Amino acid sequence: MTVRSTCPYCGVGCGVLLTATVAGLEVKGDPDHPANFGRLCSKGLALGETVGHEGRLAAPMVNGKEAAWDEALQLVADRFTHTIAEHGPDSVAFYLSGQMLTEDYYVANKLAKGFMGTANIDTNSRLCMASTVAGHKRAFGTDTVPGTYEDLELADTIVLVGSNLAWCHPVLHQRILAAKAARPHLKLVVIDPRRTATCDAADLHLPLAPGSDVALFNHLLTQIDEQGALDAGYVAAHVDGYPEALRCARASDVSLTELDGHQLRAFVNIWLRSEKTVTIFSQGVNQSTSGADKVNAILNCHLATGRIGTPGCGPFSVTGQPNAMGGREVGGLSNMLACHLDLENPAHRHAVRLFWDAPKMPEAAGLKAVDMFRAVGSGKIKALWIIHTNPAVSMPDADAVAAAIKGCDFTVVSDVTGRTDTAQLADVLLPASAWGEKDGTVTNSDRTISRQRAVLPSYEASRPDWAQLAEVGRRMGWHSAFDFANVAEIFREHAALSGIAGGLGRDFDISGHADLTDAQYDALDPFRWPYASQEGGRFFADGGFFTKSGRASMLALTPLPMAQPTNSDFPFRLNTGRTRDQWHTMTRTAKSARLSAHLAEPFIEIHPADATATGTTDASLVQVTSGTGTAILRALITDRVRKGEIFAPIHWTGETAPSGRIDVVIPAAVDPVSGQPESKGAAVALAPYAANWYAFAISRRPINPQSAYWARVRTDAGWRCELAGAQAPQDWESYARDMLGVGDLPAQTIQDLHGGSFRAAFIGDDGVEAAVFVAPRPVSLMRDYLAELPDDMLSGRAPIGRPDPGPVLCACFKVGVNTILRAVEADGLSSVEQIGEALQAGTNCGSCRPELRALLGAGVIREAAE
Incomplete structure (x- = not known):
């Protein structure tokens, strides 16, 4: 039987068709889903390769030992109850994830804010979308995305700001390219310090200086006024703050962008001469200490021109996670309540407390992610529950976060695996149902709510997140509030509460679905909110903002300097981001050999002039250092980055490449409005890593490397690993046997004692089981051929007549x-x-x-x- 579901990766929210087969899980794009119409990216296409059981948690673990669910959940309930009784509700906290389904998120928010009485519940959406939430609320009164995906096909101009859409949201990028092919007059502008794959199809690329987005859009606002593009009627009827915003924009210095006059004029001309403009923005805007101001600078230009809420027009935030929007809708952030209600609004708080029949509600916002983990580290937070996220890798100043979690009095982690850096620090591990095994809903970037459906049985004793949370709620004494029979019941409660929110003037209202039967919920088709009586479309074409006045607010904005200025000790600016085929910390994607084959190890992009100045050669190892930590990465010399700037991906962990954990280098500087960390602007130093030996290993068995640098990925035949170190082992064969786990298998070896090279292939009954190649310099080999573990290994090259496919x-x-x-x-x-x-x-x-x-x-x- 084929099941309609939704992809668990980015915020595009692609529909998938899932069929369980004897061989595994067959995955196809859903041609009827409004987000993707059948298209899938490389990650979505490989989903069937990521649902294996290797590494899965089979049962709860308490202090490193297997335990029954009853024991584990009672311990969690008892410790949270005791901690709250002794130290108050602010001594406990939850850290959630956009990997959770909306129903899971809803139960967590209800448990924490409504019944435990703590607002210390935040989410990894704080790391990717909090600045957008703050910008939306300041301008619109609510966290509202005005437009829809259809606007991408209807626009005359699409501006991408801080978004490598081609790699991070490929299906949306393909929709834009298809629209451009059908309507060649459509202009595409990319604004990004780095030349990314997205620039390939752009009519204009603006390589602005990092952090200068406000200066650029302030300049655009002045040109809107000077060149007569102001929609005076729209502003007069629906917008406040225009004179002050314009006055501040005129005082800005556009030279901060480091763009020349020709580039600026080209951008302004394209923007102003298009009747229909969509501005898409993502992490390059959000992940900044001035992220909220950057968002509002973009919104200012759309409000001033009235280009909002009409077909082909509007600012458009694309989310990084599959359910970042759903988490925002249920109050997953520490300053929000469910259904876009505000925690610090007494009327909103009273309405939710009455609806939930909650014993207590916090009256002030809780701790945002960075401050939350600081409070964990200081001992203020004594009980912590982390669900489906890996903050010991993904948070800025990651080593400090890991130390805080390790030192916490009591830490619970709910996840599908116990192998993550964070899970290994927990007192209690709760096995969670994985994607493909659990039911619920997710919301994508254009407000479309889709079902995720189970097609596989839950692995061993794993349970859905909502069931874990609800059981703890019942064991803490709130039985009736958490007596949910299934996810449909949770959805109905959430939808009913949204009707109350709608009555209070909020944008999020799906109360038209509050009376769905279980069968209707099971069959629910994708729909876009609001849905009070019928499906909603765009917002704000005729005003109707959710502020007290009903009018939008334009903000007066002054460009701010980067929080971490470069200097003689740390002269380079570090930008971070994603690669094409990996996802977050690779808990899922690293299971797929083909997704690991494109870029198999952590790297930095460095400009040729900077490589020369620092003594860096292509494919050598580079040490990246800041005031918070050090990482070792492979050098990729390219002019895609500007001189003085480097780029590194975020994906590698202690399980896949410990020295490549780039977030240990990122200081915990945050936007004062949104609390979002600045993950794209650390000041760092570069130096060649002084390796005395390099190695490449392949094996049918898991590889257990011991060296200063290593990066391990899957292959179709098993595993491959890059290694390097400063001190060479005394006996290479013994080192290789231990690392590869080959015991006393016979070996073929070649060693050059004078040249410092060593090669060994270990032979089993069915041929080569493993091999290692060592040299005093980066090893030049046909890696993709060798990864197949052919019999003729030691030459390091494919024989004549058998071509190497290459990377x-x-x-x-x-x-x-x-x-x-x-x-x-x-x-x-x-x-x-x-x-x-x-x-x-x-x-x-x-x-x-x-x-x-x-x-x-x-x-x-x-x-x-x-």
């Missing part, structure tokens, strides 16, 4: 660089389309198309060096 470029169809280059040369391929026809590369999600075009543009046909 995977197209993860959707697992097409290697060398395969593409050979086809280009042999068949005279001259376009990305021809490559797609010949090899399928680039024909699914399209996120590899910029790299395909770069191969063609290089004009050099040769096999890729690794």
